[in-house]
Amino acid sequence: MSLQILVTGGAGYLGSIMVPDLLSLGHKVTVIDNFMYEQNSLAHVCANEHFDIIRGDIRDESLMKQKLSKADVVIPLAALVGAPICKKDPVGATTINHDAVLMMLKHVGRQQMILMPTTNSAYGSGDKNNFCTEESPLNPVSKYAKDKVEIEKALMEHPNAISFRLATVFGMSPRMRLDLLVNDFTYRAVNDRFVVLFESSFKRNYIHVRDVSRAFQHGIKNFETMKGQIYNVGLSEANVSKRELCETINKYVPDFVFLDAPVGKDPDQRNYIVSNEKIERTGYKPAHSLDSGIKELIKGYSMIRNTRYGNV
Incomplete structure (x- = not known):
């Protein structure tokens, strides 16, 4: 069945993978994006008659009301993503990540479907066993995580919503980000041949950007049985420490050197x-391993030689 899908921030890191995937399934997709990174990452789907794109701001209530009214499915990706950029622009983070999403939820009908990415960084340092399920208490540290927790609470009051708590995403995308941990460490390995680690024993979970798209496709396909729920989305075999991540990269970049030093702190802990x-x-299983993603990034970095692909 073809659906009318509205994707905010659809030209970003996630959307640039997800939007072509949704179009390939026969859906009609409208993207709202402000193109703050001057990207043209959806140029290759402009010929698709089922694709529409608006240069706009999700804080524009009249624009959002107009476009929301035509959607069967809403996927709100637009955000200032990550603790560093939210610290750099707290006003923008509040108005985009928090206020605009609450405004959007006010105008989404009860029959419309919402599938939204939140974050597992809200677990903070985890519980005493550092093991987290969807039922674990949240302990957001950064502004980014705190705003996502508040938004998730409001989201789950909608009768037709799914929240995907994403692990740290990695992999190549037409709108690339180098500031994500796997992407960052692999870039440093390829170009600098070394990285200095802080809190190297800290573990976190990871997920390939294409598997994020697959999770949203899975949610749409199985919406009736999944709605009203929160789901962690990550690679179960990729709960690894920073040092273990570097050891994995080292298999493919043999002269990569990584050293421990007490020089920094994870803003989300x-x-x-x-x-x-x-x-x-529910039947969802990631298709892309950490190893395959690292090999993909190494190939991709033969094309990327600067740092304009970060969020900060």
Whole structure:
């Protein structure tokens, strides 16, 4: 069945993978994006008659009301993503990540479907066992995580919503981000041949950007059985520490050197093992391993020679 899907921030890191995937399934997709990174990452789908794109701001209430009224499915990706950019622009973070999403939820009808990415960084340092399920208490540290927790609470009051708590995403995308941990460490390995680690024993979970798209497709396909729920979305075999991540990269970049030094602190204090069992019970399983993603990034970095692909 073809659906009318509205994707905000659809020209971003996630959307640039997800939007072509949704179009390939026969859906009609409208994207709203402000193109703050001057990207043209959806140029290759402009010929698709089922694709529409608006240069606009999700804080524009009249624009959002107009476009929301025509949607069967809403996927709100637009955000200032990550603790560093939210710290750099707290006003923008509040108005985009918090206020605009609350405004959007006010105008989404009860029959419309919403599938939204939130974050597992809200687990903070985890519980005493550092093992987190969807039922674990949240302990957001950064402004980014705190705003996402508030938005998720409001989202789950809507009768037709799914929240995907995403692990740290990695992999190549037409709107690339180098500031994500796997992407960052692999870039440093390829170009600098070394990285200095802080809190190297801290564990977190990871997920390939294409598997994020697959999770949203899975949610749309199985919406009636999944709605009203929160799901962790990550690679169950990729609950690894920063040092273990570097050791994995080292297999493919043999002269990569990584050293420990007490020189920094994770703004979200992420140190946990995340269970993805709940979404796996619905039939979803990631298709891209950490190793395959690292090999993909190494190839991609032969094309990328600067740092304009970050969020900060």
